[in-house]
Amino acid sequence: MASPQTTQRLLRELKEYAASPNDALLHLGPVTDNDLLDWEAVLKGVKDSPYEGGLWALRIRIPETYPLTPPSIRFTTRICHPNIHFETGEICLTLLTSEHWSPVYTLSTTLTAVQQLLTDPRPDSPLNLDVANLLRNGDVAGWESLVRYFTMEERWNMN
Amino acid sequence: MDPSFDLPDSTDWLNTPLSLLAPLESSLRCQVCKDFFNNPVITSCSHTFCSLCIRRCLSKEGKCPACRTSDQELKLRRNWAVQEFVEAFTNARPGVLDLAKKAARGDVGLEQPASKKRKVEHGEDRESDSVGADGVRTRSRSRRLDPQPETGIVEAVEDSQDEDFIPEDGLVACPICNKRMKNEAVFRHLDACTGSASPNKSRNLGPLQVSQTSRSPGNNTTEKPPGRLPTLNYSILKEGVLRRKLRDLGIPDWGAKQLLQKRHTEWMNLWNANCDSKTPKSMKDLLRELDIWERTQGGHAAAASAFAPPSVMRKEFDKEAWSATHDDDFKRLIAKARKKSEEQVRTTIPKMEELPSESSKAAADGPVTNGDKPESPRLPSAFLGPAEVASNSAPSLGPSPNPEM
Ligand SMILES: [Zn+2]
Numbered sequence A: 001m002a003s004p005q006t007t008q009r010l011l012r013e014l015k016e017y018a019a020s021p022n023d024a025l026l027h028l029g030p031v032t033d034n035d036l037l038d039w040e041a042v043l044k045g046v047k048d049s050p051y052e053g054g055l056w057a058l059r060i061r062i063p064e065t066y067p068l069t070p071p072s073i074r075f076t077t078r079i080c081h082p083n084i085h086f087e088t089g090e091i092c093l094t095l096l097t098s099e100h101w102s103p104v105y106t107l108s109t110t111l112t113a114v115q116q117l118l119t120d121p122r123p124d125s126p127l128n129l130d131v132a133n134l135l136r137n138g139d140v141a142g143w144e145s146l147v148r149y150f151t152m153e154e155r156w157n158m159n
Numbered sequence B: 001m002d003p004s005f006d007l008p009d010s011t012d013w014l015n016t017p018l019s020l021l022a023p024l025e026s027s028l029r030c031q032v033c034k035d036f037f038n039n040p041v042i043t044s045c046s047h048t049f050c051s052l053c054i055r056r057c058l059s060k061e062g063k064c065p066a067c068r069t070s071d072q073e074l075k076l077r078r079n080w081a082v083q084e085f086v087e088a089f090t091n092a093r094p095g096v097l098d099l100a101k102k103a104a105r106g107d108v109g110l111e112q113p114a115s116k117k118r119k120v121e122h123g124e125d126r127e128s129d130s131v132g133a134d135g136v137r138t139r140s141r142s143r144r145l146d147p148q149p150e151t152g153i154v155e156a157v158e159d160s161q162d163e164d165f166i167p168e169d170g171l172v173a174c175p176i177c178n179k180r181m182k183n184e185a186v187f188r189h190l191d192a193c194t195g196s197a198s199p200n201k202s203r204n205l206g207p208l209q210v211s212q213t214s215r216s217p218g219n220n221t222t223e224k225p226p227g228r229l230p231t232l233n234y235s236i237l238k239e240g241v242l243r244r245k246l247r248d249l250g251i252p253d254w255g256a257k258q259l260l261q262k263r264h265t266e267w268m269n270l271w272n273a274n275c276d277s278k279t280p281k282s283m284k285d286l287l288r289e290l291d292i293w294e295r296t297q298g299g300h301a302a303a304a305s306a307f308a309p310p311s312v313m314r315k316e317f318d319k320e321a322w323s324a325t326h327d328d329d330f331k332r333l334i335a336k337a338r339k340k341s342e343e344q345v346r347t348t349i350p351k352m353e354e355l356p357s358e359s360s361k362a363a364a365d366g367p368v369t370n371g372d373k374p375e376s377p378r379l380p381s382a383f384l385g386p387a388e389v390a391s392n393s394a395p396s397l398g399p400s401p402n403p404e405m
C-alpha cells in the first residue's frame, strides 16, 4: 500500500494533469483503478524532428517512497534512440537516477524530459549501440531515416 | 472535476474568472507534497517547504529539492510570513472559490480579470465584507502583539543550537502535562502521559514559542518541551547501541540495523518537524504517524515482510479504515481521469492517421493551457542528459524484473 503522503501526492498529480494536460503526452494515468503505483503514458513525438508523428506507450512503476525516490519508466512501444534500449525500453536519463532525481519533478514534467531526450540524443552513453554508432559516425541522414521508419512502423495505437 | 471528490488544488481556479489565483495558490503549496505549506521552513538557499517534507528530503539526499544546494540540514528556519499567508488564504479560499465558480456559471457578476479598476473594487468589497478575512487578520495581529516584539533573531530554528534551548535547571517540560523532568526521561514519560493537563494549546506552547519566550528577560524559567533530536552517525553505532537508543526514544526497537536506522531517521524527522509546529502533536499522534510509516515504508511494508513484527504494534493504525475512506475517492478520480484521457486519445488519433504530412498539427493538438499551468517546475537542463553512469555499461542496466512491463 502506498503511504498517505505518496497517495495524496499522486492523486494531486492526477488531478492536475486532468485539469491541465501536458502537450508532450496523449495520455497519463494509472493503468487500473486499483493500483495507484502503476501508471502508463503515451508520449508524442516532437514536431520537426525525425520522431514527429510518433506515439509511444510507456509504463511507470512508482516506488512506495515516491516522490523521495524516482519512478521507474520504460518504453513499452519500441523506439529507435541511442539512449533507449530497443527491446527492454529502458531509458538512460540522469533525472531518473536516484542521484539526480528531485522530489519537485512530477510524472508529467519527467515525461516532458523524456520527450526532450528524443531530440537531444547522447550517443556517448548508449543503450542502443547500433543507433549510437550511426550518430557517432556522423551518418545523420541514415539515423533520421531509421528513426522515421521505426517511428511509423512501431507507432502505438489504441488497440 | 467531480464535485463529490474534494481534493482542492490550484487547478480549481482554472476556468473561472479568477484563474490568476491558480499560480498564486501554487506558490503557497509545497513542491514536494503539493499540499499547502505545513509548518513552512526556509532553507539556506531560500527555498520554502513543509518542515517534514524538507527534512525527509534532506535525510534522503542532503540536497535542496528545488536547487540541489547541499549541506543544509542544520540551517532550516521557520517561515512565519508564509505560514500566516497560507492560513489566511486557506480561510478565504472556500468563499472566494465559491464566488468564482458561481461567476463562471453566470450566477453572479464577476468580471473577467480584464479591467484593473474593477478588480480593485472587488478587493475592497471583500475586505470590508468578509468576516473570515477579518478573523484571520485579528488573529495574526494578536499573535504579533504577543510577549515578544520582532527582534529578528530567534525565528531561527537551528538544530545545531539545541543546547541554547535547555533551561537553567536542566529540566524540560512534558509538552502534554507540563511536568518537568530530565530530558532523557521525557520520551518515556510521554509514552505513558495521560495528557490530563492538556495545557496551553491556546498559548501555542510549541518548542519555538518557548524559544521565543526565552527572549523576554526574566522569563528563563518557562517550561520547555524536549529539544530537537540530533542526527546520529549510524556507521559508528553498533546495532545494540542503536537499538537501545530507539528504546530510550520510546519507539519500536525490533528489526535489523538497517531498519533501525530508517526508523530512527523517520522518527527524528517527525519529531523535529513537530518542533517546528505552532500546535505540536502529542507523542501518541507522532507514534501513530510512525506506525503508518512502518506499514507503508518500514518494517511492515510488503517488501520488508521478512522482519517479524510484534503483533501488538499492529492495532494503532487502522489501515482498513484509512483505505476505505480514500479508496472510493481515488477510484472515482482515477476512473474519471482515465475516461477523460481516453476521449482525448480518441479525438487525437484520427488526425494522427493523416501522417506523416499532417502530424505537426496533431502534435500541437489537445487542450493547451500552458498559460494557466499552475505548477511546472523548470527542469534544469543539466539533468536532462542521459546518465553518465550508464556509459558502456548497458548490460548491467538491464530491465528491472518487473513482469508487467
Ligand atoms: Zn510539503
Ligand SMILES: [Zn+2]
Residues within 6 Å of the ligand: B043, B045, B046, B047, B064, B065, B066, B067, B068, B069
Ligand atoms: Zn534551494
Ligand SMILES: [Zn+2]
Residues within 6 Å of the ligand: B150, B151, B152, B155
Ligand atoms: Zn520576526
